[in-house]
Amino acid sequence: MDIDFSPEDRAFQQEVRAWFKAHTPAELKRKTVTGEMLQKDDIVQWQRRLDTQGWLVTGWPKEHGGPGWTPTQRYIFDLERAAASAPVGLSMGVIMLGPVLVAFGTPEQKAQYLPRIRRCEDWWCQGYSEPGAGSDLASLKTTAVADGDDYILNGSKIWTTYAHWATHMFCLVRTSSTGKKQEGISFLLIEMDRAGIEVKPIVSIDGEHHLNQVFLTDVRVPRKNLVGREGQGWDIAKYLLTHERTSIAGVADCKAHLANLYTAAGERRSGGRPLAEDGAMRLKLARAEIELMALEYTNFRVLADTATGKAPGPESSLLKTMGTAVQQTLSELDVEIAAEMAWPWHEGGELGHGRYAHAMPRYCFSRAATIYGGSDEVQKNVLAKMLLAGGAR
Ligand SMILES: Cc1cc2nc3c(=O)[nH]c(=O)nc-3n(C[C@H](O)[C@H](O)[C@H](O)COP(=O)(O)OP(=O)(O)OC[C@H]3O[C@@H](n4cnc5c(N)ncnc54)[C@H](O)[C@@H]3O)c2cc1C
Structure with a gap:
């Protein structure tokens, strides 16, 4: 889809495109294209490079290190990043906790944590889900009992992405069990090296270690680590989730992924002809492209709202649902195009780059x-x- 950008935005696009071309490391490009899991060091080094350029925390206000871009510029930046096969790689600190601290943190919390997130000195994980509380998050049971200047925490968090890399966890805890269950939840910042925290790995279907269960036994956390008021955790969690869901949609990365699929379909052969000439494959690629176009238009509508200062609301659920459906379609096409080359143990391959070696794990994950x-x-x-409620537009 061709978008008519203003001359200023087109100049900005050229600047960003040139920068990514010159600065994206080849190894990161390879991992992004093949879908190989990025390691912590890959992400930290890459984020520091973006931060040096002033381009890491693109969604944060200027006074906290954001570049002060318009929503259109942020959109262009993301398109160019993905088109250059540069990883999104943004940690939970940047995408999730940063906006929460900007909106709800005390001046001390902002001063203490925001610069460290930007410089990638701290790695944050998200402690929301529990063994008995996922979709019904408000049922969470991890308790935080006030004791002098501290809370004492007991409970367990599960599916905690990269907790084994994390220096800190932002966590939902129960500070009260009277009244509505949502009203007893608070949002707490926890250093992962505190006594009583144990992290156990969960290996997922792709054979990788992304996930963990985190056990909290009599963990002391200072009360000054509370974000917002006691009992305000549910509102903060919802605010954070809209940011999380909007970012999961990943329009720019889907576009880059689809472009790579067209290239691969042109290179792979079926019945002596390029796969891209196969009618059934062309239909599948065209359908994926149409779904992606619909996703992109929805994204524009949310961006237009953001430009007027409106925070993303239920529309973020629409973006998340549509975006993840497109991602799954694209990863299915990866496997279909790769065919026998998709098996993880089939290293090398006819293109000679092990290009398809991660297609199956990526599909599964x-x-x-x-x-x-x-x-x-x-x-x-x-x-x-x-x-x-009559909220559809
Ligand atoms: C790869 C991965 C990474 C994750 N990372 C994190 C993380 O970093 N931090 C974190 O806190 N959590 C994380 N999670 C947890 C994730 O948020 C939960 O898995 C999710 O919210 C679903 O909860 P659940 O697994 O308990 O499933 P359940 O809530 O038990 O749901 C089971 C099934 O029932 C359906 N269902 C449940 N309630 C309803 C309803 N009211 N109406 C219709 N259907 C319903 C669900 O859709 C699902 O199909 C991660 C999960 C995965 C898979």
Whole structure:
């Protein structure tokens, strides 16, 4: 889809394109194109490079180190990043906690944590889900009991992405069990090296270690680590989830992924002809492109709202549902195009770059995209409520 940018935005696009061309390391490009898991060091080094350029925390206000871009510029930046096969690689500190601290943190919390997130000195993980509380998050049971200047925490968090890399966790805890269950939840910042924290790995279907269970036994956390008021955690969590869901949609990365699929379909052969000439494959690629175009238009509508200062609301559920559906379609096409080359043990291959070696693990792990950040079914419930309330535009 061709978008008519203003001359200033086109100049900005050229600047960003040239920068990514000159500065994206070849190894990171390779991992991005093949879908190989990025390691912590890959992400930290890359984020520091972006920060040096002043381009890491693109969604933060200027006074906290953001570049002060318009939503259109942020959109262009993301398109060019993905087109250059540069990883998104943004940690939870940048995408999730930063906006929360800007909105709800004390001046001391902002001064202490925001610069360290920007410089990638701290790595944050998200301690929301528990063994008995996922979709029904408000049922969470991890307790935080006040004791002098501290809280004492007991409970367990699960599916905690990269907790084994994390120096800190932002966490939902129960500070009260009277009244409505949502009203007893608070949002707490925890250093991961505190006594009583144990992190156990969960290996996922792609054979990688992304996930963990975190056990908290009599963990002392200072009360000054509370964000917002006691009992305000549910509102803060919802605010954070809209940012998380909007970012999961990943329009720019889907566009880059689709372009790579067209290239691969041109290179792979079926029945002596390029796969790209096969009618059934062309139809599948065209369908994916149409779905992606619809996603992009929806993204524009959310961006237009953001430009007027409106925070993303239930629309983020729409973006998340549509975006993850497209991601799963693209990862299915990866496997279909790669065919026998998709098996993880089939190293090398006819293109000689092991290009398809991660297609199957990526396909398997992408099934999780319709679960994390809130499952598809739950997002559809959110959307149904919005429609019933007459909120559709
Ligand atoms: C790869 C991955 C990474 C994750 N990372 C993190 C993380 O870093 N931090 C974190 O806190 N959590 C994380 N999660 C957890 C994630 O948020 C939960 O898995 C998710 O919210 C679903 O909760 P659950 O697993 O308990 O499933 P359940 O809530 O038990 O749901 C089971 C099934 O029932 C359906 N269901 C539940 N309630 C309803 C309803 N009301 N209406 C219709 N259907 C319903 C669900 O859609 C699902 O299909 C991650 C999960 C995955 C898979």
